[in-house]
Amino acid sequence: MKNKRTCESYTTLSILLISSLFIATVLPGRATGKIEPVGTPIEAVQFDAVIELNRYVPRSDRHDYTIMFARYWVASDYYTAALVWAEPQSSDLYFALYPPGLSVTGNTQSFEVYHGLYPKHSHTYERPLGERGVLRHKLGGYPIGNIRFADREALAERIYAHDLSNLKDANQLSEGMPDPPIQSVDRDESRDVARLKMLSNGENIASMKLFNAEQRLLKDISYEYESRGDRSFLRKQTVFLPERPMIVGFNSEGMKVTLDGKEFRYKDLEVTHHAGGRTCTIEYEQVSLGDKEVTLPVHVTVRNGKDGNVLRSVRMMNFRQVDLDVDDAKEAARKFSAVSADRSQYEQLHKKYWKKTTLEIEKADIETIEQLWSRFDKAATTADNIGEKLKCLNVLIQLDSILGDHNELERHYKSYLSTLADNKLDWMTLVGGYGVIEKLMYAERHAVAKILLNVWIHTLLDMHENDEILLFARQQLAKKRLWTTAVLLELFSNKEHYNIEARFEAQVLRCAALAELNKLPRADDIAKKGRIAEVQSDWITPIGKKNLDKMLAESTNRAKNFFASVADPTESQKVLNTQLTKIEQEIRQEKKQRSD
C-alpha cells in the first residue's frame, strides 16, 4: 500500500516536473517575465538608408528638399554612419555642409566626425561629450561637430531593461500603480529621464511617457504589436515630442530693447524648439539575419504636430549581419564615403573644362575622359546602392556635356530621372531634375540645357499629378526660377486631360513668371541680382523683349479664357483672377510709359 502511494507521489511529481519543463521551454517569453519591447541581440548589422529632409519657410511657398544616401554599421556598443551621396546637386541642397564624404562614429569611449573632402570638419570628441549649451548659430548655420550632442541626448533619454527590473511582468503596469523607478546607469554620462509613466496591454508595454526632473514631458510613446501564434512583435511606435524651450544667444553684446525710456539688453533668449511638436512614426518589420528573425525599424516619418507637414523621413533597407568591430566599421564607413581616384580625376577635369567647348579639350585629356566615362558607365549599372548609382549618373551627365555627346547625355539624364522614380523619390525628379539643368546653365551650356529641359518637362508631365506640378511651380517661382517654370506651365496647360481649373492656375502662374522676367534688369546689371537672375537672363536673351511681351499677352488671354470656362469659381480662383487683372494693369502701365 505504502509502495503504491509512493509510486503515485512519484507519478504526480513527474507530471509536475514535465509540465514545468514544458512551460519553461514552450513559453519562454512568459516564463522569464521579460518586459517588451526589447531588442534581439545580434553582433553587428549593416544597412542602407535614404534620408529625406524638408524645410518649409513660414508664409512663403519656398520649400527645400534634400535626400541623403547613407550606410550604417551598428552594434550594441558602437555605430558608424557614412554619407555616399546627396540630391539635389544644386544650390537647393540644404544641409549643414556638403554631405558626401561625411561619416560619424560613436562608441563607448568617443564620438568622431570625419569628412573626407573637408578635413577641417573632422574631429574626435572624448566622452563625456558635455552639454549642448546655448545655440549661438543663426540663418541656418549649424556646425557639424554639434551632432555629438544628439548622441549624448539620445543616450541620456534611453530606458534600460534594468530600469524596469522591479517589475515582474507587464501586468504590473496599470493605472494607479506606482511609476517604475529610474535607476542610475554607470556607463552613461547623465540621465535626462527622471520619471516614467507606463501602461500595459496585458502582455507588453502599450504606452510610455518620459518626464525629466522638472516634470516636463520629454516624449509620449504608444506601441502597436502584431500577434503571431503565442508571440507578439513590435510593428509601430508613434511618438509625440512636445515643444520645448531652448536657449539661443547672440555672439555680440546682444539685442537692445528700449521701453518707456528704459533700456533692456538680451544676450540670450529662450525660444521654442520643435514648434508645434513633432509626431514621429516608426514602422518595424521582421528581418532574417543569420539564423535569427529580428524586429528592425524600416521607416521613420517625422511630422510637424500642428500642420502635419512631413519634416523628414528615413527608409532603412538591405540589412545584413556583419562581423566587424568598431575600427573595422569605421574603416568601412570611410571607404564607402571616400572620394575615389576616379572621382578625384573627374573633379580635376571638370574644373578644367566645365565651361569649355569640346574643341578646346586637350587630346590626352579626351582619352582620359573617355576612359573615365567607361568606368563610371559600368559602375552606374553595377552599383548596389541608389546613392552610388546617382553619383555615377551625375558624373556621366557632366562628362557627356563636356564631350558634347547629346545622345548619351539624354540617356544618362533619363536614367537619372527613372532611378529616382523607381526608388519612390518622385519629388526629386522635379527638384533634382531641375538642378541638373541649372548646373548646365551655370556652365554656359545653354543648348544642352535646353535639350534636357524638354526631356525633363515631358517626363514630369507623364509622371506627376496636376496638383504636384502646380505646387512645384509655386515653389520654383518663390525661388525666382522663372523661365523654366513658365515653359513647364505652358506645356502643362496645353494638356487637355488636365481640368480647366488646373490649367487656369497654370496660366496665371505663367503670367506671373513672364511678368517678372519682363522686369529683369538689362544684361549689364543682372550680375548684381545674383546667379539665379543671371540664369534667367541667359534663358530669355535669345528670345528677346518683343517675343516675351507677345508671350505674356497670349498667356493672359489664355488665362482669361480658362477663367471664363470655370463654372463656379472658388475663392482661391477669384484671388488668382485678381492677380491676373493686376498683371494686366501693370502691362498697360508699362506700355504707356514706353510710348510716353
Place this chain on the structure above:
Amino acid sequence: MQDLNSSIRMLFNPVGILLITILLIVFATVVYSGRTSQADRWRKIPVSNVQKERIARQIATGYGGGPFKPSLDMKEHVDFFLTPAFLVQEAISDDVIITYPTE
C-alpha cells in the same frame, strides 16, 4: 438784408474780433488739452518694472529669435542623421527598452 449787414458789422468791430479770438483760444485749448490728457492717461497706467522687463523680453524674442529659427531647423536635420543608428542599436540590444531618440 439790413439785419445781416448789421450782424457782420458787429462781428468785425474790435470787440467782436476780440471775442472770436478768445473763443478760438478756448476751443483750441480744450481740444489740445483733451488729446494730451488721453495720451497722458495711457502713460499714467502703472507698469511695473517686472512687467516692462517681460514685455521687453517678448519683443526681443519676437524680433531677435527669428534668425535662429533656420539654425534650429538645421539642428533637427543634422541630428536626425543619428536616428537610424540609435533605432537599430536598440533593436539589436536586449538590455534596452525600444523608444525613440530625440533629434
